[in-house]
Amino acid sequence: MKKIAIIVCALCAICASAIEIETVWPKGKMPHRQSHQIAAMTDVADKPKFNPDKHRVAYLEWMAKPADSVRTDACMILISGGGYNCCCDMAYVARWNEALTKQGIQCVNFVYRTPRPVGLPFYQTAWEDAQRAVRIVRSEAKKRGFNPEKIGTISMSAGSHLALLLATSSQTPAYEPIDAIDTIPCHINWAIVNAPAYITTDAETGIPASRMGYGLDVKLTDVFHFDAKTCPMSLHHGGLDEYSPNGSTLVYRELRRRGIPAELHLYPDKGHGAFGLDRAIEFMNQMEFYRKLQPEVEIMQRYAGDEARREMIKEDVWPEGKMPDAQEHQCKPYLEWYFPKELKTNAIQIIYSGGAYDFNGPDGFEVAPVRRYLNELGMTVVTMRYRTPRPKGLAKHTTAWQDLQRAVRIVRTKAAEYGLDGSKIGIMGSSAGGHLTLMGVTSSMHQSYLPIDDIDRTPCNVQWGIGIYPAYALTDGADGENTGRGNADSAILVPEFSFDMNTVPMLFLHGDADGYSAMNSVKTWEKMRSMGVQSELHTLCLRQHCFQSKAAPGTGSYNWLDRIGDFLRTKNYLPK
Numbered sequence: 083m084k085k086i087a088i089i090v091c092a093l094c095a096i097c098a099s100a101i102e103i104e105t106v107w108p109k110g111k112m113p114h115r116q117s118h119q120i121a122a123m124t125d126v127a128d129k130p131k132f133n134p135d136k137h138r139v140a141y142l143e144w145m146a147k148p149a150d151s152v153r154t155d156a157c158m159i160l161i162s163g164g165g166y167n168c169c170c171d172m173a174y175v176a177r178w179n180e181a182l183t184k185q186g187i188q189c190v191n192f193v194y195r196t197p198r199p200v201g202l203p204f205y206q207t208a209w210e211d212a213q214r215a216v217r218i219v220r221s222e223a224k225k226r227g228f229n230p231e232k233i234g235t236i237s238m239s240a241g242s243h244l245a246l247l248l249a250t251s252s253q254t255p256a257y258e259p260i261d262a263i264d265t266i267p268c269h270i271n272w273a274i275v276n277a278p279a280y281i282t283t284d285a286e287t288g289i290p291a292s293r294m295g296y297g298l299d300v301k302l303t304d305v306f307h308f309d310a311k312t313c314p315m316s317l318h319h320g321g322l323d324e325y326s327p328n329g330s331t332l333v334y335r336e337l338r339r340r341g342i343p344a345e346l347h348l349y350p351d352k353g354h355g356a357f358g359l360d361r362a363i364e365f366m367n368q369m370e371f372y373r374k375l376q377p378e379v380e381i382m383q384r385y386a387g388d389e390a391r392r393e394m395i396k397e398d399v400w401p402e403g404k405m406p407d408a409q410e411h412q413c414k415p416y417l418e419w420y421f422p423k424e425l426k427t428n429a430i431q432i433i434y435s436g437g438a439y440d441f442n443g444p445d446g447f448e449v450a451p452v453r454r455y456l457n458e459l460g461m462t463v464v465t466m467r468y469r470t471p472r473p474k475g476l477a478k479h480t481t482a483w484q485d486l487q488r489a490v491r492i493v494r495t496k497a498a499e500y501g502l503d504g505s506k507i508g509i510m511g512s513s514a515g516g517h518l519t520l521m522g523v524t525s526s527m528h529q530s531y532l533p534i535d536d537i538d539r540t541p542c543n544v545q546w547g548i549g550i551y552p553a554y555a556l557t558d559g560a561d562g563e564n565t566g567r568g569n570a571d572s573a574i575l576v577p578e579f580s581f582d583m584n585t586v587p588m589l590f591l592h593g594d595a596d597g598y599s600a601m602n603s604v605k606t607w608e609k610m611r612s613m614g615v616q617s618e619l620h621t622l623c624l625r626q627h628c629f630q631s632k633a634a635p636g637t638g639s640y641n642w643l644d645r646i647g648d649f650l651r652t653k654n655y656l657p658k
Contacts, residue, residue: 101143101144101145101146102143102144103141103142103143103144104141104142104143104144104218105139105140105141105142106139106140106141106142106211106214106215106218107139107140107211107214107260108260108261111260111261112138112139112140113207113210113257113258113260114199114202114206114207114210114257115138116195116199116200116207118197118200119138119195119196119197119199119207120134120137120138120195120196121137121138121139121140121141121169121193121194121195121196121211122137122169122193123162123169123170123172123175123193124164124168124169124170124172125172127168138195140192140193140194140195140211140214140215141193142190142191142192142193142215142218142219143190143191143192143193144188144190144226145179145183145188145189145190145191146183147188147226147227148183148184148185148186148187148188149186152184152185152186153186153188153227154185154186154187154228154372154373155227155228155229155232155372156186156187156188156228156229156232156233156234156366156371156372157187157188157189157190157219157223157226157228157232157233157234158178158182158187158188158189158190158233158234158235158236159190159191159192159215159216159219159233159234159235159236159270160174160175160178160179160189160190160191160192160235160236160237161192161194161212161235161236161237161238161241161242161244161245162174162175162191162193162237162238162241163237163238163239163240163241163242163277163279164196164239164240164241165239165240165279165288166196166197166198166204166205166208166240166243166288167196167197167198168196168197169193169194169196169241171238171239171241171356174238174276174356175191177359178236178359179191181359181363182236182363185363185366185372186372186373187372188226188227188228190219192211192212192215194207194208194211194212194215194244195207195208195211196208198288203305204287204288205240205243205244205247205280205288205305206256208240208244209244209247209256210256210257212244212247212248212256213248213252213255213256213257213268214257214263214264214268216233216248216252216268216269216270217263217264217266217267217268218263219233220233220266220267220268221263221266231271232271232371232372233270233271234270234271234272234273234274234366234371235248235249235270235272235273235274236273236274236276236362237273237274237275237276237278238276238277238356239276239277239278239279239325239354240279240280242275242276242277242278242279243278243279243280243281245270245273245275245278246273246275246278246281246306246333247305247306248268248269248270248273249270249273249275249312249313249315250306250307250308250309250312251305251306251307251308251309252267252268252269252270252309252311253269253307253309253310253311254307254309267311269311269313270313271313271371272313272314272315272316272366272369272371273313273314273315273316274315274316274318274362274365274366275315275316275317275318275330275333276318276319276355276356276357277318277319277320277323277325277354277355277356278317278319278325278329278330278333279325280303280325281302281303281306281325281329281330281332281333282295282300282301282302282303282326282328282329282332283299283300283301283302283303284297284300284326285303285325285326285329286303286305290324290325291324291325291326291328291329294324294326294328295326295327295328295329296326296328296612300328301332302329302332302333302336306333308336308340312337312340312342313342314337314342314343314344314369314623315333315334315337315342315344315345316344316345316347316361316362316365316366316623317330317333317334317344317345317346317347318330318347318348318349318356318357318358318361318362319347319348319349320348320349320351320352320353320354320355320357321348321349321350321351321352321611321616321617321618322351322352322353322616323352323353323354323355324353324354325354327348327611328608328611330346330348331346331348331604331607331608334346334604334621335569335601335604338567338569338594338600338601339569343369343594343595343623343624344594344621344623345361345365345594345620345621345622345623345638346600346604346619346620346621347361347619347620347621348607348617348618348619348620349618350587350616350617350618350652351616351652361620361638363636364636364637364638364641365623365638367634367636367637368622368623368624368625368634368637368638368639369623369624375634375636375637376634376635376636377634378632378633378634379632379633379634379635379640380447380631380632381447381451381630381631381632381633382446382447382450382451382631384451385450385451385454385455387454388420388454388457390422390423390424390454390457390458391420391421391422391423391454391457392421392422392423393421394418394419394420394421395418395419395421396416396417396418396419397416397417397419397492398414398415398416398417399415399416399417399466399468399485399488399489399492400415400488400534401534401535404534404535406481406484406531406532406534407473407476407480407481407484407531409469409473409474409481411471411474412469412470412471412473412481413467413469413470414467414469415466415467415468415469415485415489416466416467417464417465417466417489417492417493418444418464418465418466419462419463419464419500420453420457420462420463420464420465421457421462421500422456422457422458422459422460422461422462423457424460425460425462425501426459426460426461426656426657427459427460427461427462427506427655427656427657428497428501428502428503428506429461429462429502429503429506429507429508429545429650429655429656430461430462430463430464430493430497430502430503430506430507430508431452431453431456431461431462431463431464431507431508431509431510431548431650432463432464432465432466432489432490432493432507432508432509432510432544433449433452433453433463433464433465433466433509433510433511434449434465434466434467434468434486434510434511434515434518435448435449435511435512435513435515436448436511436512436513436514436515436516436551436553437470437513437514437515438513438514438553439470439471439472439478439479439482439514440470440471440472441470441471442467442468442470442482442514442515443467444465444466444467447628447630447631448512448513448515448550448628448630449465451630451643452510452643452646453465455643455646455647456646456647459647459656460656460657461650461655461656462500462502464489464493466485466486466489468481468482468485468486468489468518469481469482469484469485470482477578478554478561479514479517479518479521479554479578480530482514482518483518483521483522483530484530484531486509486518486521486522486542487522487526487530487531487542488531488537488538488542490507490509490522490526490542490543490544491537491538491540491541491542492537493507494507494540494541494542495537495540505545506545506655507544507545508544508545508546508547508548508650508655509522509523509544509546509547509548510547510548510549510550510646511548511549511550511552512550512551512552512628513550513551513552513553513598513627513628514553514554515550516549516550516551516552516553516555516602517552517553517554517555519547519548519549519552519588520547520549520552520555520579520606521578521579522542522544522547523544523547523549523585523586523588524579524580524581524582524585525578525579525580525581525582526541526542526543526544526582526584527543527580527582527583527584528580528582543584543586544586545586545653545655546586546587546588546589546649546650546653546655547586547587547588547589548588548589548591548646548649549588549589549590549591549592549603549606550591550592550630551591551592551593551596551598551600551602551603551627551628551629552590552592552598552602552603552606553598553602554576554598554602555575555576555579555602555603555605555606556568556573556574556575556576556599556601556602556605557572557573557574557575557576558570558572558573559573559598559599559602560576563597563598563599564597564598564599564601564602567599567601568599568600568601568602568604568605569599569601573601573605574605575605575606575609579606581609581610581613585610585613585615586615587610587615587616587617587618587653588606588607588610588617588618589617589618589619589645589646589649590603590604590606590607590617590618590619590620591603591619591620591621591622591629591642591645592604592619592620592621592622593621593622593624593625593626593627593629593639594621594622594623594624594625595623595624595625595626596625596626596627596629597626597627598627600621603619603621604619604621607619618645618649620638620642620645622637622638622639622642625638625639629642630642
C-alpha cells in the first residue's frame, strides 16, 4: 500500500494542513481488476489532463486531525455516492469533514472503484474495496489515536448502499484474503445512512425504485445479511426520493426486529439528497459513540415560566346541558387560549396531553413547555382538557374525539375575533393524545356527535398534526403496549383511522425503545406517503415513552421542540 502526503485538500478549501492518501490494495493484488474502472472523485477525474492509469486503485484520504482541545477517540469513514458510476459528492464530503472534525472526530474519505464492473454485481468491486478499507482504518487506529471499535461511516446514495453492506454483512467475505491485513475484522460500529439507493426489490438491479418501493411483492433486498455484527444506524431519507424512502423504513424495521438501536429521519417534500446532519450528530451523542452524555435536565425546569405570554382566556368546550354522551365519572372539558406578547403568525396550535384516556391535563411536561416555546416564537396556543377517564360502553377515545372536533370548531369560529386565521389550525398530542391527534388528522369527515348549534356547522378539519409518541395506532397494541413492538407485517393500523380526503401532513416524534412502539408512527407515515401526503418523522434511539421529560443536551430528546419549530416554518405557519 502506498502513502502520499498531499498539502492541499482537493475536497475542502478550509483544510489548510496536509492530508494523506493511502491506497487500499498492494500492487498486483487488487481483486477483479477491470480496465475501465478508476478510483477518483469526479473533481479529479474531470480534469483535462486526468490520467486514468494513475488512478486505478481504491484509496483512503486521511483528513486533518481534529484540534487537541476537542479531539475524541472516534473515526468516521466518508463515502460518496454516484450510482456506482462515479464518486461525485465532493460537497457532502467537505461538509461532513468540517462538521465532524469540529466534533473532534478523525475523518477519512474513502474513494472506491467506479464505474460499475462488468460481469459482476454492480456493487461488487466497491464492496471489496470497502471491506479492505475498513480493515486498513482499523489497523491504523493506535497510530492515529482513535479506538478501533469506534469506527463509523457517513454516506450518500450508492455510497449508502455500500455503507449498508458494511453495516449488515461484514461476516460475509467480499474477496479472498491476500495478506495479514485481511485477518483484521471489517465490521463498522455505527452508520449514518443518507438516501440509500437500490435497497428495495423493485430497485435491487441498480435502478431507481420502479414502483416507488410499494407492492405486496416489494421487499428489502436480500443482499444485506443482517449478521451478528450489524451495527446501530441513523437513516435519513427524503419523502419524494426516487430511491424510495420505503427502503429506509424497511431497514429500520429489520434493525428493530433484531433489537439494534436505530433512528429514522424522514423529510417531507425532499428529493434525493443528504439531510439532517445535526440529527446524525445527536444520534451519535445519544449513543455515546464519541463522548459521554451530559447529565439529563427536566424539561419543566428549562421551560418553567410564561414570560412570553400576554394573556390567557379559558372557556368551556360544551354549552351547559349540551355535551354528547355525558358521563358523571368524567372530568369537564375546557380550552385555554394562550396569546403571545408579540404575535408573529396568525396560525394557531391546539395542544393536549396523553394519559391512556384515563386522565389528562394541560399543565404538565407534555403541554406546558410546548405552549411556552411556541408563545416565544410568536404563535397563539390553545390547550385542551378533554374528557377522561374512559367512557363506559363506548370506545376508549369516543368522548375525547367529540371534545377535539368541538374544540377545532370553536377555535375556527373565534379565530378572527382574536386577529387569527381560522384556516390555519394544527393539533398536537402525546401518547393517547397522539392517538387522538391521528383521529383528528385522518377522520375529520367522520361525524363523532350530532350538531348542537351553529358552531357545529363549521368544519373540524385541520391543516397539520403533530404526533408525539402516539399510542394505540397498531392492532398489536390497540389498547395497551405493542406486544410485538409493531414490527410484524400482521401489525396494521387500527380501523378507527379513516384516512379520508382531508388527511393532512404530520410531524411524528417517537422514542425508538418506546413500548408504545415507534412503528405506530412509522406505519402511519408509510400510509400517508401512499396517499400522497408528505409527512415528517424522527425516531430517537434508546429513548422510551415520554422521551422529552428528562434529556441530555446535544440529543434529539433535548432539542425536540426545535423539530416542531422547523416543521411549522417549513409549512409557513411560523416566520422563517
